[in-house]
Amino acid sequence: MKFTVNGRTVEVAVEGSESLLRILRDDLGLYGAKDACEQGECGACTVLLDGVPVCSCLVMAADAEGAHVVTVEGVTPAEGLHPVQEALLDTGGAQCGYCTPGVVVSAAYLLEHNPDPTDEDVREALAGNICRCTGYGAIIRAIVEGK
DSSP, rough: OOETTTTEEOOOOTTOOBBBBIIIIIIIOOOSSOOOOOSSSSOOOOOETEEEETTTHHHHHHGGOEEEEOOOOHHHHSSSSHHHHHHHHHOOOOOOSSHHHHHHHHHHHHHHHOOSSHHHHHHHTTTTOSSSSSSSSHHHHHHHHHH
């Protein structure tokens, strides 16, 4: 199967019902998308698939044929951090960091489509991202104030 990841065209062999998450992590070495619940419940594996946030654990790899995938590695500038990443660090919104890649991808998507979100907009955009460490106050402040 052939698709684009973070602007680079890749070709990988896909067997059966492998998930996009497995291909990203195991075949392409992109470990930003986290392997947590594998049920689409936590959002730690969120990537953009043709510009839309998805849980990569729920996407069959074969369905990404010809698609454009952006992971947290693709959201992060070559030098430095995305403003959301900086803001998460500044506000303490990145505790253990396990949910952070999914939060960053979801927040980057939100800010691209709504550069001046309210707290409620952020809550809705992050509805599929679960943080077990910190609660959401610092994360929401980071996204609203750090854009």
